[in-house]
Amino acid sequence: MIGGSILLGLLLGGASIVGTAGAAERCAGCVTAGAAYAALRVPAGTPLAGYGGMQRRLLFPDIFDRYAHAFWFRPSVGEHDPVAARALVLDSRATRLAWVTLDLIAVDRSFTRAVQDRLTRAGVPAATLIVSASHTHSGPGAFMDSELRGLIALDRLDPVVREALVEGVVTAVRRADGGRVPALVAATRVTAPAVTTSRLGRPLDSEIVVVKVTGVGGEPLALVWNFAIHGTMLPAGNLHLSGDVMGVASALLERKLGAPALFVNGAVGDVSPAGHGMAALRDTAGALAAAVETGWAQAKPVPVATLRVSRRTVPLPQPAVSLKHCIGRWVPAFLAIPLGFELPAEAELLAAAVGDTAWVTIPGELQTSFGQAIKRETRGLFPSVLLAGLSNDYLGYFMAPDAAGHVGYVACATLYGPDAGGCLADGAIELFYRLAERPRPATRPSPVCDSGSGRDDGRASRRSER
Numbered sequence: 001m002i003g004g005s006i007l008l009g010l011l012l013g014g015a016s017i018v019g020t021a022g023a024a025e026r027c028a029g030c031v032t033a034g035a036a037y038a039a040l041r042v043p044a045g046t047p048l049a050g051y052g053g054m055q056r057r058l059l060f061p062d063i064f065d066r067y068a069h070a071f072w073f074r075p076s077v078g079e080h081d082p083v084a085a086r087a088l089v090l091d092s093r094a095t096r097l098a099w100v101t102l103d104l105i106a107v108d109r110s111f112t113r114a115v116q117d118r119l120t121r122a123g124v125p126a127a128t129l130i131v132s133a134s135h136t137h138s139g140p141g142a143f144m145d146s147e148l149r150g151l152i153a154l155d156r157l158d159p160v161v162r163e164a165l166v167e168g169v170v171t172a173v174r175r176a177d178g179g180r181v182p183a184l185v186a187a188t189r190v191t192a193p194a195v196t197t198s199r200l201g202r203p204l205d206s207e208i209v210v211v212k213v214t215g216v217g218g219e220p221l222a223l224v225w226n227f228a229i230h231g232t233m234l235p236a237g238n239l240h241l242s243g244d245v246m247g248v249a250s251a252l253l254e255r256k257l258g259a260p261a262l263f264v265n266g267a268v269g270d271v272s273p274a275g276h277g278m279a280a281l282r283d284t285a286g287a288l289a290a291a292v293e294t295g296w297a298q299a300k301p302v303p304v305a306t307l308r309v310s311r312r313t314v315p316l317p318q319p320a321v322s323l324k325h326c327i328g329r330w331v332p333a334f335l336a337i338p339l340g341f342e343l344p345a346e347a348e349l350l351a352a353a354v355g356d357t358a359w360v361t362i363p364g365e366l367q368t369s370f371g372q373a374i375k376r377e378t379r380g381l382f383p384s385v386l387l388a389g390l391s392n393d394y395l396g397y398f399m400a401p402d403a404a405g406h407v408g409y410v411a412c413a414t415l416y417g418p419d420a421g422g423c424l425a426d427g428a429i430e431l432f433y434r435l436a437e438r439p440r441p442a443t444r445p446s447p448v449c450d451s452g453s454g455r456d457d458g459r460a461s462r463r464s465e466r
Contacts, residue, residue: 027182027183027184027216027303028182029303029305030182030183030184030216030303030304030305031090031091031092031182031183031185031304031305031306031307031354031355032090032091032092032180032181032182032183033088033089033090033091033180033181033183033185033213033221033222034088034089034175034176034177034178034179034180034181034221035086035087035088035089035176035179035213035221035222035259035260035262036086036087036171036172036173036174036175036176036179036260037084037085037086037172037254037260038084038085038086038087038168038169038171038172038175039082039083039084039168040083040084040085040102040103040140040164040165040168041164041168042083042140042161042164042165042241043068043069043160043161043164044075044076045067045068045069045070045075045076046069046070046075046076046140046141046142046158046161046241047069047070047072047073047074047075047076047140047141047142047154047155048073048076048137048138048139048140048141048238048239048241049104049105049137049139049140049141049142049143049153049154049155050105050136050137050138050139050141050153050231050232051137051153051236052152052153053236055235055236055237056073056074056236056237056239057072057073057074058070058071058072058073058074068160069142069158069160069161070142070155071142071150071155071156072150072151072155072156073141073155074239075239076140076239076240076241077239077240078240078241079240079241079242080138080234080238080240080241080242081241081242081243081247081248081251082243082247082251083103083104083136083139083140083241083242083243083247084102084103084168084172084243084247085100085101085102085103085165085168085169085171085172086100086101086172086250086260086261086262087099087100087101087169087172087173087175087176087260087262088100088176088213088222088224088260088262089127089173089176089177089180090183090307090354091127091180091307092305092306092307094307095128095307095308095309096125096126096127096128096307097127097128097130097307097309097352098119098124098127098128098129098130098173098176098177099130099132099224099262100115100129100130100131100132100169100172100173101132101133101134101262101263101264102131102132102133102134102139102165102168102169103134103136103139103242103243103246103247104133104134104136104139104140104143104165105133105135105136105137105139105141105153105154105231106133106135106144106390106394107131107133107144107390107391107392107393107394108144108145108146108149108393108394109344109392109393110144110145110146111131111143111144111145111162111165111166112129112131112392112393114162114166115129115131115166115169115170116129118166118167118169118170119170119173122170122174124170124173124174124177125177127177128309128350128352129392130350130352130361130388130391130392131169131391131392132262132264132265132361132388132389132390132391132392133265133390133391133394134231134243134244134246134247134263134265134390135230135231135246135265135268135365135389135390136231136242136243136244136246136247137230137231137232137234137236137244138231138234138238138240138241138242138243138244139231139241139242139243139244140161140165140241141153141154141155141161142154142155142156142157142158142161142162143157143158143161143162143165144157145157145162146342148339148342181215181216181221182215182216183213183214183215183216183221183301183304184213184214184215184216184218184301184302184303184304185211185212185213185301185302185304185354185355185357186211186212186299186300186301186302187209187210187211187212187299187356187357187383187384188209188210188212188295188298188299188384189207189208189209189210189295189384190207190208190210190291190292190294190295190298191206191207191208191291192206192207192208192227192288192291193284193287193288193290193291194206194274195229195273195274195275195284195287195288196228196229196271196272196273196274197271197272197273197274198270198271198272198368199270199271199272199410200270200403202270202368202369203368204228204270204271204368205228205266205267205368205371205372205375207227207375208225208226208227208288208291208292208295209225209226209227209384209385209386210223210224210225210226210292210295210296210299211223211224211225211226211299211357211384211386212295212296212299212301213301214301216303218301220257220258220259221259222259222260222261222262223253223257223259223260223261223262223292223296224261224262224264224386225250225253225261225262225263225264225292225295226263226264226265226266226359226386226387226388227263227265227266227288228265228266228267228268228271228368228371228387228389229245229246229265229268229271229272229273230268230271230272230273231243231244231245231246232244232272232273232276233245233273233275233276233277233280233281233284234276234277234278234281235276235277244281245273245281245284245285245288246263246265247263248281248282248285249261249263249284249285249286249288249289249292250262250263252285252286252289253289253292253293253296256289256293257296261292264359264386264388264389264391265388265389265390266371266386266387266388266389267362267365267366267367267368267370267371267372267387267389268365268366268389268390269364269365269366269367269368269397269398269399269410270367270368270399270403270410271368302355304354304355306353306354306355307352307353307354308352308353308435309350309351309352310350310351310352310431310434310435311348311349311350311351311431312348312349312351312427312430312431313346313347313348313349314346314347314348314349314423314424314426314427315345315346315423316344316345316346316347316395316416316420316423317416317417317419317420318338318340318345318416319338319339319340319342319343319395319396319415319416320336320337320338320339320340320415320417321336321337321339321412321415322335322336322411322412322417323335323336323337324336325406325408325411325412325414326411326412339415343395343396343415343416344393344395347363347364347393347395347423347424347427348361348363348392348393349361349362349363349424349427349428349431350391350392351428351431351432351434351435352435353382353435353436356382356383356384357382357383357384357385357386358378358381358382358384358385358386358432358435358436359385359386359387359388360374360386360387360388360428360431360432361388361391361392362387362388362389362390362391362398362424362428363390363391363392363393363394363395364389364390364393364394364395364396364397364398365389365390365396365397365398366387366389366398366421366424366425367397367398367399367400367403367421369400370398370400370421370422370424370425371387373425374387374425374428374429374432375387377429377432378429378432378433381432381433381435381436381438382432382435382436385432387428395415395416396413396414396415396416397410397413397414397415398414398416398420398421398424399411399414399418399421400418400421400422401418401419
C-alpha cells in the first residue's frame with residue numbers, strides 16, 4: 001500500500017491565513033483563493049469503475065442481493081491508496097469559480113448537477129462549477145444515473161455510493177471556500193518524463209502545465225497540474241480502490257508542499273501509460289511528481305485581479321455505436337445503434353481565465369492532435385493554456401476522422417462520429433478568444449459545427465454563476 005492517509009490538517013493548512021496584515025493590504029484587489037482535500041469515504045464493497053471485462057465482473061449479476069453495493073461487477077476489497085476530492089475556490093468579488101478534481105473514471109451531467117444542488121442546499125455561495133475526473137480505472141463505481149454506462153463499466157447506480165461521493169465534493173468545496181485568502185497566481189510549462197505512449201503511433205503532447213497558487217506571504221495554497229495520461233497502470237484484475245498513477249503522484253506532491261494538488265487530465269483519447277503494474281506505477285508517479293515540483297519552483301506568483309468565465313453549447317452529430325468500427329470493416333456502415341435516448345445532442349464547454357492562465361473543459365476524451373491545435377492557436381492569447389478533459393460530463397471519445405475510421409475500442413467509443421472532435425476544438429478556441437476579449441481571425445467554419453443551433457453566453461462573464 002502506497003503512502004497511507006494524507007494529513008488533512010496539513011492540507012487544509014494550505015488554505016489558512018498566513019502572513020502579515022500589511023501584505024494583505026497590498027493585495028487588496030487580488031483574487032482570493034482557498035483549497036482543500038476531502039477523502040471519498042465510500043462504503044466497503046463499492047465496485048470499481050473503468051474496466052468492463054470479465055476480470056472485474058461477477059460471473060452472474062447479483063439478483064439475490066449478496067452484495068450491498070455491487071450488481072454487475074465484483075465488490076472492491078479495500079484501498080490501495082486514498083481516493084479523494086480536491087477543491088480550489090477562486091473569487092474576484094465579481095466572479096466565483098469552484099474547481100473540483102475527483103479520483104473517478106468520469107462524471108456525467110447528472111452527477112455534476114447533484115453536486116450543484118447540494119452546494120446550494122449547503123448554503124455555499126453561488127459559483128461556476130467545474131468537476132474534473134482524473135480518469136482512474138480503479139476508482140469507485142456505481143454512482144452514475146445510467147443503466148447503459150453501469151452495464152458497460154461502472155455498475156448500476158447505488159444511492160449510498162453516490163451520496164458518499166457528492167458529500168465528499170461538498171465537503172472539499174466548503175472547506176476551500178471557508179479558507180479563502182488573497183492569493184498570488186503563476187503558471188508555467190515543463191516537459192514530462194517519457195511515461196506515456198500513443199495508441200496511434202503518433203507524437204504526443206509532453207507538456208505539463210503547472211499552476212501555482214500561494215498566499216501573499218508565499219505560503220502554498222494549491223497546485224493544479226495538467227497532463228494527459230490514462231489511469232490504467234493498475235490492471236483490470238485489481239480490486240483495490242486507487243487513484244492510479246495520478247492520485248499517487250498528487251499525494252507525493254501534497255506531502256512535499258503541504259497543499260492540495262489538483263490533477264486535471266488533458267487530451268487523453270489516444271494516450272496510454274508506457275508502463276503497467278505496481279513497480280512501474282511507483283516509478284512513474286515519482287517521475288511525474290519530480291517534474292511538477294520543478295515547475296512549482298520555477299513559477300513566480302504575482303497579484304492577479306481578473307477572473308473571467310465563459311461558456312458555450314456546441315451542437316453535435318447524432319450519437320450512435322457503429323458496429324462497423326466495433327466489430328470489423330465487413331459490417332455494413334449503416335448498422336449502428338442510436339444513442340440519442342442516452343446521450344445529449346450538444347456539449348457544454350466552460351472556459352475560465354485567472355490572470356494570464358486559462359483553461360477549457362472537454363466532456364470526454366479528446367485526441368492529442370485536437371488539444372495541440374487548441375494550444376497552438378490560443379497561446380498568443382494566454383501564455384498558459386490547460387485542457388480540462390473529462391470535466392462536467394462524459395460523452396465518450398472524440399477522435400479525428402483517420403483515427404475514428406479504424407476498428408477497435410477507441411473508434412467504437414467515438415460515439416458522435418469523426419467530426420465532433422473538430423466541433424469541440426473550434427468551440428474551445430472561440431471561448432479563449434472571448435476570454436481574452438479579442439476578435440477571432442476569420443476562418444472557414446466547419447459545416448458540421450456551423451449549424452446555427454449552438455448557444456453561448458455572449459461575452460466573457462464576470463458575474464457569479466453556478
